[in-house]
Amino acid sequence: MNENSFNQKIKVNLDHSIDSLDLDTRQQLADRRKLALNSQQTKSNWLSAQYWRESWYAYRMPASALAFCALIAVFVVINPQQSDHAVGIASNNVDNPAAVLEVLNNAEDLDVISDPDFYAWAEETLNAEKAPNHEDSANAV
Amino acid sequence: MQTFLASIEGRAFSMAQYATGNREEALDIVQDAMMKLVQKYGEHPAEQWKPLFYSILQTRILDWHRRQSVRNRMRSWLNWDEDEEAEDMLEQQPDTPATSPDVKLQDAQFMQSLNVELSALPLRQQQVFLLRVWEGMDIAETAVAMQCSESSVKTHYARALQKLRQQLDNHH
Numbered sequence: 001m002n003e004n005s006f007n008q009k010i011k012v013n014l015d016h017s018i019d020s021l022d023l024d025t026r027q028q029l030a031d032r033r034k035l036a037l038n039s040q041q042t043k044s045n046w047l048s049a050q051y052w053r054e055s056w057y058a059y060r061m062p063a064s065a066l067a068f069c070a071l072i073a074v075f076v077v078i079n080p081q082q083s084d085h086a087v088g089i090a091s092n093n094v095d096n097p098a099a100v101l102e103v104l105n106n107a108e109d110l111d112v113i114s115d116p117d118f119y120a121w122a123e124e125t126l127n128a129e130k131a132p133n134h135e136d137s138a139n140a141v
Numbered sequence: 142m143q144t145f146l147a148s149i150e151g152r153a154f155s156m157a158q159y160a161t162g163n164r165e166e167a168l169d170i171v172q173d174a175m176m177k178l179v180q181k182y183g184e185h186p187a188e189q190w191k192p193l194f195y196s197i198l199q200t201r202i203l204d205w206h207r208r209q210s211v212r213n214r215m216r217s218w219l220n221w222d223e224d225e226e227a228e229d230m231l232e233q234q235p236d237t238p239a240t241s242p243d244v245k246l247q248d249a250q251f252m253q254s255l256n257v258e259l260s261a262l263p264l265r266q267q268q269v270f271l272l273r274v275w276e277g278m279d280i281a282e283t284a285v286a287m288q289c290s291e292s293s294v295k296t297h298y299a300r301a302l303q304k305l306r307q308q309l310d311n312h313h
Contacts, residue, residue, distance in 0.1 A: 003302065006302075006305075006306060006309075007274045007302075009251070010255060010274055010275070010305070011274055011275055013251060013252045013255055014152075014155065014255075014271075014275050015275075016252075017155060017252065017256075018151040018152060018155060021151060021154075025154065025164070025168075026151075028168050029150045029151065029154055029168070029171065030147075032150075032168060032171065032172035032175065033143070033146045033147060033150055033175060035172065035176070036146065036172060036175035036176040036178075036179045037142065037143060037146070037179060039176050039179060039180055040142070040179040040180060040183050
């Protein structure tokens with residue numbers, strides 16, 4: 001028997017074995033096929049515009065509104081902290097760790113810090129800024 | 142898609158059963174393959190479904206074998222009794238036509254031996270042989286489905302054919 005005849009014989013026998021599958025197995029296969037095809041329908045429903053339109057009004061819109069409110073609340077809570085941080089830096093408060101970190105992270109600023117002329121300039125500037133305040137307080141007294 | 146799946150599910154089930162030796166596992170594997178085909182490739186042209194389906198099926202079968210080998214290793218560490226499992230596997234082998242009235246005219250002995258020999262083939266040889274001979278896929282299609290080279294397909298097929306012919310020669 002040559003290769004083709006041998007293969008043909010095997011094919012015929014295998015086909016017969018499919019024809020003789022028991023009823024329960026056939027039913028199981030049919031059920032599972034339906035399940036697979038239904039999964040496609042669920043997926044295509046999920047992708048359709050109508051599904052989103054309907055579900056939007058049902059529960060997605062209130063959920064989105066809630067999420068939006070939560071976002072606003074987070075902004076309200078966070079913003080004062082950000083302003084404090086900005087004020088801390090602007091007022092040359094060296095005790096503010098954020099300001100120190102910012103200076104340390106900036107290589108250019110580090111060069112300035114290591115320059116002795118910078119401290120001389122800073123002292124002069126600070127004294128110049130303080131001087132009018134002293135005069136004001138002296139006048140007030 | 143409905144027609145395609147109905148036409149292919151019997152052969153897919155038998156292939157999975159030859160590979161796993163377990164009816165329920167074979168049914169689950171076929172269902173997984175059908176679901177993935179429908180969900181991921183349902184929109185693809187119909188002529189692509191067959192190689193895609195068999196590619197998914199073969200991957201699922203390989204995954205099952207990997208899980209089984211891990212499970213078997215665990216069992217051997219824990220010294221679980223494997224005799225019962227072996228008996229179950231034998232019971233789960235596909236029914237032979239000898240037990241079915243529809244195929245009494247067929248060569249029952251040949252079919253019985255074929256079942257045994259197909260189940261005994263190494264997995265890749267078994268898959269290649271069934272795809273080529275039963276499903277009628279050419280070498281290129283089989284290579285796509287098996288995710289291997291065409292030369293591997295040729296090698297697996299030649300070895301499978303040689304073994305089957307050696308074992309089934311006396312039934313010719």
